[in-house]
Amino acid sequence: MSFMKFSKTTEYAFRILSFMAQDETKLYNVDEIFEKLRVPYRYLRKLMTNLTRSGFIVSIQGKNGGYKISRKTEEIRLLEILQAVDPEYLSGKCFFGFDNCALQVPCIMHDQWTIVRTNINNILAGTSLADVKQTKND
Amino acid sequence: MSFMKFSKTTEYAFRILSFMAQDETKLYNVDEIFEKLRVPYRYLRKLMTNLTRSGFIVSIQGKNGGYKISRKTEEIRLLEILQAVDPEYLSGKCFFGFDNCALQVPCIMHDQWTIVRTNINNILAGTSLADVKQTKND
DNA sequence: CATAAATGACACCTTGAGGTATTATATAAT
DNA sequence: ATTATATAATACCTCAAGGTGTCATTTATG
Numbered sequence: 479m480s481f482m483k484f485s486k487t488t489e490y491a492f493r494i495l496s497f498m499a500q501d502e503t504k505l506y507n508v509d510e511i512f513e514k515l516r517v518p519y520r521y522l523r524k525l526m527t528n529l530t531r532s533g534f535i536v537s538i539q540g541k542n543g544g545y546k547i548s549r550k551t552e553e554i555r556l557l558e559i560l561q562a563v564d565p566e567y568l569s570g571k572c573f574f575g576f577d578n579c580a581l582q583v584p585c586i587m588h589d590q591w592t593i594v595r596t597n598i599n600n601i602l603a604g605t606s607l608a609d610v611k612q613t614k615n616d
Numbered sequence: 617m618s619f620m621k622f623s624k625t626t627e628y629a630f631r632i633l634s635f636m637a638q639d640e641t642k643l644y645n646v647d648e649i650f651e652k653l654r655v656p657y658r659y660l661r662k663l664m665t666n667l668t669r670s671g672f673i674v675s676i677q678g679k680n681g682g683y684k685i686s687r688k689t690e691e692i693r694l695l696e697i698l699q700a701v702d703p704e705y706l707s708g709k710c711f712f713g714f715d716n717c718a719l720q721v722p723c724i725m726h727d728q729w730t731i732v733r734t735n736i737n738n739i740l741a742g743t744s745l746a747d748v749k750q751t752k753n754d
Numbered sequence: 755c756a757t758a759a760a761t762g763a764c765a766c767c768t769t770g771a772g773g774t775a776t777t778a779t780a781t782a783a784t
Numbered sequence: 785a786t787t788a789t790a791t792a793a794t795a796c797c798t799c800a801a802g803g804t805g806t807c808a809t810t811t812a813t814g
Contacts, residue, residue, distance in 0.1 A: 485802090486802065486803095487801075487802075519804090520803070520804055521802065521803050521804080524803090538810095539810045540811025540812065541810085541811055541813075542813095543810080543811075543812090
């Protein structure tokens, strides 16, 4: 595990939703997304179902079916996606991983580390799919 | 895997070396460190050997043996420890995990993300074992 | 209605991080 | 020299993330 790197699943979710945000009315099918993003095909299928369950996209089944973004792209923040895909996101509180940190006495890195995490949180909360939809995707 | 959290091994390394930095001349044995830090015993044994190979501590074998910090605690930076324990640390370049990011065109989060990572790097490079040796350790 | 083209469900495989068990080796003290 | 007490080496176990394979279900359309 390398520090400061999102999980593969998180990266995939960011890529998929950013791509689909390019046309928020369009119905995308899996093959089309696969062609563009090269996420492993069957894993992509599974992820699409998960993102549907999480409410970021809606799925239309049957022939000519597919997926589309469920809400205005300005309203979907990267932080919300991260939290849905990596539910433990908030668990990394202490720099040293101490369970009791900050209950009474904080560790010596506590304040400095809190600032960093707040900073990152602000970036993720301040960035919507509308902001990233024009990113390159390779 | 939760984002913004060091690996267990990294956390353990930080804890062990911070603790041992409290007395940089003392020879600590594994049981003593185990009593204080509660890192799983046999994993701790393995880690001590790795930290010895990495050069942060020196080991004295045989009866009355143990480990002690190998250099001045002001000279050992947290960044150096992280790099030794998590060699892939520098590999997390692109926010979206794109391999080709920034080769020609960077992703849309690239600059913002570089600033965050530089900030963290500066913290880790600017903090030595001497700075953290007084931290609580539970 | 039958078929083709799409998603859904579910079971299984693989790999690396974290953790455990056992035996070997080094050395101080008697 | 022998013994007790340290670390070193090596092989194995476990579990969750990431990835794969197969079959079921839904629905537009001829």
